[in-house]
Amino acid sequence: MNCNKIEDQLIDHFLNILNQEDRVKLDSHLGLCLKCQQKLESFKKAWTLLEKWEPVIPPSDLRQIKQEVMDNIRAQNLIEEKSSKESFLPTIESEKRKAQIGRQKTSKVLLWKTIINNKITASATAAAIVIGILLGVNFIVKLSAPRVAWGKLVERIENIDFYTFRSRSISLDIHGTFVGQQTSHFYVCKDGFRMDRHFPWINYDIIQYTSWLDKTFISVHPEIKKYTRTLLTDEYINRMHFREDPRLSIKMFMSYNYTKLGRKFVDGQEAEGIEINDPKFGKFGFEGCIAQIWVNVDTNLPVLLELEGTSGHGIVETKVIFENFKWNGEYDESIVEPDLSEYSLVAEVESMPVNEESVVLALHKFSELANGKYPSSLANSSATVEIIMTYLKIHKEKMRRGFLFWEEEDFDWEGYTALHSLLNTTCTFYAELFNTDKEVVYHGEKVTADDSDLPLMRWKITDDKYRILFSDLTIEDVSAEQLAELEEALNS
Amino acid sequence: MTTYSDEQLMSSLIKDGDIEAFEELLTRYERPLLIYIFRLMGDYHSAQDLFQETFYRIFKHRKSFDPKLRFSTWAYRIATNLCINELKSKTHTSEMLIEDINPGKIFSRWPLNRKSNPSPEEKLIKKDLEEKIRDLVKSLPEKLRSIFILSRYQELSNREIAKILEIPLGTVKSRLRQSFKLLFKLIEKRGLIDEL
Numbered sequence: 001m002n003c004n005k006i007e008d009q010l011i012d013h014f015l016n017i018l019n020q021e022d023r024v025k026l027d028s029h030l031g032l033c034l035k036c037q038q039k040l041e042s043f044k045k046a047w048t049l050l051e052k053w054e055p056v057i058p059p060s061d062l063r064q065i066k067q068e069v070m071d072n073i074r075a076q077n078l079i080e081e082k083s084s085k086e087s088f089l090p091t092i093e094s095e096k097r098k099a100q101i102g103r104q105k106t107s108k109v110l111l112w113k114t115i116i117n118n119k120i121t122a123s124a125t126a127a128a129i130v131i132g133i134l135l136g137v138n139f140i141v142k143l144s145a146p147r148v149a150w151g152k153l154v155e156r157i158e159n160i161d162f163y164t165f166r167s168r169s170i171s172l173d174i175h176g177t178f179v180g181q182q183t184s185h186f187y188v189c190k191d192g193f194r195m196d197r198h199f200p201w202i203n204y205d206i207i208q209y210t211s212w213l214d215k216t217f218i219s220v221h222p223e224i225k226k227y228t229r230t231l232l233t234d235e236y237i238n239r240m241h242f243r244e245d246p247r248l249s250i251k252m253f254m255s256y257n258y259t260k261l262g263r264k265f266v267d268g269q270e271a272e273g274i275e276i277n278d279p280k281f282g283k284f285g286f287e288g289c290i291a292q293i294w295v296n297v298d299t300n301l302p303v304l305l306e307l308e309g310t311s312g313h314g315i316v317e318t319k320v321i322f323e324n325f326k327w328n329g330e331y332d333e334s335i336v337e338p339d340l341s342e343y344s345l346v347a348e349v350e351s352m353p354v355n356e357e358s359v360v361l362a363l364h365k366f367s368e369l370a371n372g373k374y375p376s377s378l379a380n381s382s383a384t385v386e387i388i389m390t391y392l393k394i395h396k397e398k399m400r401r402g403f404l405f406w407e408e409e410d411f412d413w414e415g416y417t418a419l420h421s422l423l424n425t426t427c428t429f430y431a432e433l434f435n436t437d438k439e440v441v442y443h444g445e446k447v448t449a450d451d452s453d454l455p456l457m458r459w460k461i462t463d464d465k466y467r468i469l470f471s472d473l474t475i476e477d478v479s480a481e482q483l484a485e486l487e488e489a490l491n492s
Numbered sequence: 493m494t495t496y497s498d499e500q501l502m503s504s505l506i507k508d509g510d511i512e513a514f515e516e517l518l519t520r521y522e523r524p525l526l527i528y529i530f531r532l533m534g535d536y537h538s539a540q541d542l543f544q545e546t547f548y549r550i551f552k553h554r555k556s557f558d559p560k561l562r563f564s565t566w567a568y569r570i571a572t573n574l575c576i577n578e579l580k581s582k583t584h585t586s587e588m589l590i591e592d593i594n595p596g597k598i599f600s601r602w603p604l605n606r607k608s609n610p611s612p613e614e615k616l617i618k619k620d621l622e623e624k625i626r627d628l629v630k631s632l633p634e635k636l637r638s639i640f641i642l643s644r645y646q647e648l649s650n651r652e653i654a655k656i657l658e659i660p661l662g663t664v665k666s667r668l669r670q671s672f673k674l675l676f677k678l679i680e681k682r683g684l685i686d687e688l
Contacts, residue, residue: 011672015643017650017665046672046679050644053625055527062522065540069518069547070511076551077511 006036014047067198071183075170078319148272148295154254156300157247162189162331164324165246171318187335188245194336199388209338212237217351218338219417224407227340228347228417236351239428246305246322253291261292266303267323269296273304301327309379347413352425359429360473362422363456365415369394372449374456375423378430378442383423391416433459439466443490447471455486498563506554514554517563518547524646525571531641532575534630542578546571561655568648568656572638579634628678636671643668 009026012018018026030036168183185196192211198204207220215237217230232240253276261273271294289309296303305322352358367374370390375383433440440459447456451471458468466483468476478486496504496513498520504513525546530539549570557566632640642653643664650668654661679685 007673008669011669012665015665015668015672017668042680042685043676045685046676049621049679049684050625050628050675053531053622053629053645055530055622057523057526061540062526065526065543066515066518066522069544070515072544072548073514073551074511076548077509 003033003036006033007039010036010040010043014043067183071168074168078170148297148300150254150274150295153295153300153302154251157250157302157327160247160327162187162329163327164188164329165322165326166324167320167322169318169320189331189336192336193245207338209336210240211336218340220338220340220343225343226346226413227338227343228349228413229345230417230421231348231350233351233353235353236425239354250293250302250305253293263297264294266294269303270298271296271303299327301325347417349414349418349421351421354425354429354432356429356469356475358422358425359469360475362419362426364473365419365422366390367449369419374444374447374449376445378427378444383427384420387419387423446490449473454490455483458483499559502554502557502563503559506557514551517550521564521567525567528568528641528646529571529575531626531629531645532572532638533578534626538578542571542574545574549574565652565655568642568646569658572656576634576638624682624684628675628682628684631678632671632674636667636674639664639667640671640675
């Protein structure tokens with residue numbers, strides 16, 4: 001055998017692509033040729049050397065990457081779901097909008113009832129399969145299975161001392177573009193709660209501790225070792241308690257009329273669901289909202305809570321999912337008490353009372369920052385995102401890494417923290433007017449600080465009087481006729 | 493969930509929109525695909541981005557998945573195409589890229605395998621060696637590099653590689669041979685044989 005040909009065959013031997021006939025020839029040649037034996041040894045060494053490259057990925061990286069991929073996929077899925085619905089165009093009038101959402105959601109319920117009552121699909125199992133196919137969910141109905149005692153749900157969850165859960169939210173505007181997306185882990189106990197928030201769109205984490213005892217809200221930025229503190233008033237604590245503890249939300253949901261949804265498996269647990277779709281139901285930081293609660297049929301405790309809400313006159317649609325509930329888990333105090341020894345306090349503000357003065361101040365501060373623009377919506381879900389978006393715009397040019405304006409050395413922490421607190425107060429003020437049928441309307445998407453005499457916000461104060469907050473942030477009380485004239489000017 | 497084949501999970505994703513099936517596929521392929529992309533790109537940060545893009549495309553184009561293919565073939569194909577396009581779009585030459593990379597930075601995020609509990613000295617030596625191998629593989633032209641990595645490190649069969657890259661089996665073999673020849677020359681030239 002020719003030594004020049006051997007090189008290829010030696011390589012083929014390592015690559016495991018040498019046929020049997022050539023292998024025999026190679027072996028017999030190697031037995032006779034010292035030069036080729038030396039070549040073989042060198043190849044062996046090189047082959048072994050190349051084997052020594054074994055990158056190991058830290059498990060924490062794997063978890064984070066997976067989380068980011070799934071967040072994006074769920075958002076993409078939501079966009080696809082939306083684009084497949086033919087009637088998603090938003091309507092300006094809130095009643096129309098709520099009715100529209102009602103139609104979309106009720107259709108699933110109707111479908112369920114239709115199939116259950118259909119003689120052809122009278123078998124519960126068949127119905128479950130059909131629904132499963134139509135909705136992309138695995139429904140299984142056991143005729144003799146335990147049932148959820150819905151009437152006792154509130155009492156059961158109120159007796160829980162410590163629990164944890166995860167929430168995911170995705171906000172999209174009318175074009176299906178992201179305006180906000182985050183995941184959070186919550187740890188709730190009787191003294192307060194902790195929220196670990198992750199913003200996948202800017203890859204940033206914030207941990208927030210709320211203590212009912214200390215009356216503080218602490219926002220920790222682990223990456224830059226900084227934190228801010230907001231001192232809370234009792235009035236604010238009551239409202240916050242309601243907003244952040246899903247037990248209270250569930251309690252409120254259960255006071256509305258609901259429709260039973262049947263059963264499905266949630267995280268491997270058999271659960272029974274209900275849907276709340278009352279036109280008056282919208283207190284969860286949204287203007288219009290539909291909620292579904294799924295409860296484990298064995299433990300009778302919630303396993304999944306889903307909210308779908310609109311805000312900003314239908315401009316923003318948000319979906320929030322509360323899942324991975326662990327009720328009465330092991331309570332470790334350090335979970336809800338921050339160790340701030342290595343962190344520096346960069347801002348401390350006090351929460352403002354929920355009144356007109358705070359609203360005026362919040363809108364003034366926001367417009368100063370946003371070149372005369374006001375927040376387009378006063379729904380909590382989108383206003384927070386608007387603050388971040390506004391800061392992003394301001395800091396876009398000097399940002400070092402992605403969007404992280406928080407990292408800048410000269411960042412105005414006081415102003416940022418105060419604006420957050422103020423706008424939160426403003427959203428609460430707006431939500432309360434909305435929920436007490438005060439005919440509140442906010443025109444932030446149309447009106448700027450540069451406009452003269454245009455109504456920015458209005459609400460009813462007596463049977464025939466309305467209070468108007470004008471574009472220059474002055475306040476005036478007007479009659480219904482005067483209001484109509486002013487709003488006509490706005491529309492023209 | 494783990495009892496289902498990759499292809500059954502794909503079918504569940506396509507027909508029922510089952511996101512959990514997608515999540516299971518992601519769990520199964522996260523580690524091997526991310527390591528593959530890292531080896532191909534030689535840069536962990538690009539690898540993370542391209543990995544995410546790969547799975548985004550898998551989801552977005554799920555309906556165009558050819559059921560005659562294995563899921564792994566399709567996933568590796570998407571990842572390879574994305575990486576090759578990315579490599580082509582870079583204006584620097586391979587050599588310049590190697591110079592640009594700060595290996596300390598990359599490898600600080602890639603702890604060495606702890607199973608064997610190496611001493612600090614051993615760790616340093618291994619890290620240094622891994623960087624040298626990474627540079628070697630990165631010196632291969634793109635066409636050869638993907639084939640070599642798929643074969644040597646991802647341990648895929650030549651037939652599978654041919655399907656992933658949509659080239660004849662004979663081409664896979666000849667390119668594998670060519671890549672080893674080039675690597676061997678470089679190993680000799682850089683005196684790395686004696687490192688073992």
